[in-house]
Amino acid sequence: MIKIFKFGGTSIKDVESIKRIAGILGNYATEDLVVVFSAMGKVTNMLEEVVEDYMQKSGNPEEKLQKVKDFHEHLLNDLFEQNHTIYNEVNNLFVEIEWVLEDEPNPDYAFNYDQIVPIGEMLSTKIMSAYLSDNGFANSWLDARDIIRTDNKYRNAKIDWEQTISFCKDKITHFPIITQGFIGCTSENFTTTLGREGSDFTAAILAFALDVKQVVIWKDVDGVLNADPRFFEDTEQLMKIPFEEAIELAYYGAKVMHPKTIQPLQRKSIPLEVKSFLHPEKESSVIGDFNTIAPFVPSYIVKENQILISVADKNLSFIVEEHLSSIFSLFAHYGVRVNMMQNSAVSFSFCVDNDRHKVPALLTALKENFEVHFNDSLTMYTVRHYDEDSIEKLLKNKQVLLEQKSRHTVHIVVKDR
Ligand code: ASP
Ligand code: MG
Numbered sequence: 001m002i003k004i005f006k007f008g009g010t011s012i013k014d015v016e017s018i019k020r021i022a023g024i025l026g027n028y029a030t031e032d033l034v035v036v037f038s039a040m041g042k043v044t045n046m047l048e049e050v051v052e053d054y055m056q057k058s059g060n061p062e063e064k065l066q067k068v069k070d071f072h073e074h075l076l077n078d079l080f081e082q083n084h085t086i087y088n089e090v091n092n093l094f095v096e097i098e099w100v101l102e103d104e105p106n107p108d109y110a111f112n113y114d115q116i117v118p119i120g121e122m123l124s125t126k127i128m129s130a131y132l133s134d135n136g137f138a139n140s141w142l143d144a145r146d147i148i149r150t151d152n153k154y155r156n157a158k159i160d161w162e163q164t165i166s167f168c169k170d171k172i173t174h175f176p177i178i179t180q181g182f183i184g185c186t187s188e189n190f191t192t193t194l195g196r197e198g199s200d201f202t203a204a205i206l207a208f209a210l211d212v213k214q215v216v217i218w219k220d221v222d223g224v225l226n227a228d229p230r231f232f233e234d235t236e237q238l239m240k241i242p243f244e245e246a247i248e249l250a251y252y253g254a255k256v257m258h259p260k261t262i263q264p265l266q267r268k269s270i271p272l273e274v275k276s277f278l279h280p281e282k283e284s285s286v287i288g289d290f291n292t293i294a295p296f297v298p299s300y301i302v303k304e305n306q307i308l309i310s311v312a313d314k315n316l317s318f319i320v321e322e323h324l325s326s327i328f329s330l331f332a333h334y335g336v337r338v339n340m341m342q343n344s345a346v347s348f349s350f351c352v353d354n355d356r357h358k359v360p361a362l363l364t365a366l367k368e369n370f371e372v373h374f375n376d377s378l379t380m381y382t383v384r385h386y387d388e389d390s391i392e393k394l395l396k397n398k399q400v401l402l403e404q405k406s407r408h409t410v411h412i413v414v415k416d417r
Pocket of ligand 1 (some may be wrong): 009038039044045090120181182195196197198199200
């Protein structure tokens, strides 16, 4: 019976963590495992900085890349003998980035991103595969670009399910396998990425394609919590989470997992376990075919760095369908997702993630036809299964800019005072 395990960056952030994961996997050495890894520690963020500097004339991408090299170099020295072949393999991956940096950047930021950032996952899987092989967990390394086929919407590529399923069935035949999360490949052999935290989604894609019975996402928390402990005290672990509930939570920004992860699993009723790699003996949270969430408590989701944009007609006319349709086509064009929206007779307001690349472009385009105002550095709170008490506590000392309530969910956009 095939099982999919996914380990995120935190689980392999240093030598001690890597050894711990090797210990856990040792217990599963005889199982038909596919193990998906993210980039190590904060490497994805570090590579994003390389891309930023590469795109800016004044930037110094080589210096930023050096930090990524140093990080991996330290790990290698602690994990392997000096003459190990892994040094060469890692070096070759860095050379791939250096080649990109030698050329003029492509005008498309997202394209450049996808040629550089995925190297984080290539590095982590090469290193993990070698380290595990040396330590009693024989495995084969699989290039995710040979199995995950996507379109060419860089940074947010869409899966070609038919091709992906057929590649997975053809190529995943012996176990255990180590592969990369987060990345895919176009039919023209360009690397793509599936969106930040996309490794969870990769695990779900593989589970769907291979009809597995179990997916485990290993995390540094005991399971899925009802709130992010960085923002809230007294969090509680959610033990049983219906698929629909998990989709809602993830969609509104709970860091439970990449929002696209759940649908493929729900489609085939494949339960997803969220388990602690620090305390594997503890009971995990399970997302599956349940009727209600247990325990039944409010869940809090915090989305920081929001911008609230209001548009009005330049001639002060009412906002009518033509306006809305042109506004929405701009969202689609710039790939901006609306987290919350509200319209009045003369204006239309929407709250979106303040992405440094997408939002300025969107604002410029909106200003061509509309009167535009915005308010940034905002936070959006979503509470599922709210009660008055939970909202009151939440809003203490905050200025509410927009609020929307439905039966189970409340969304509130606030400015901190
Ligand atoms: N390494 C990628 C990221 O940090 C993908 C992932 O971790 O799931 O977003
Ligand atoms: Mg990560």
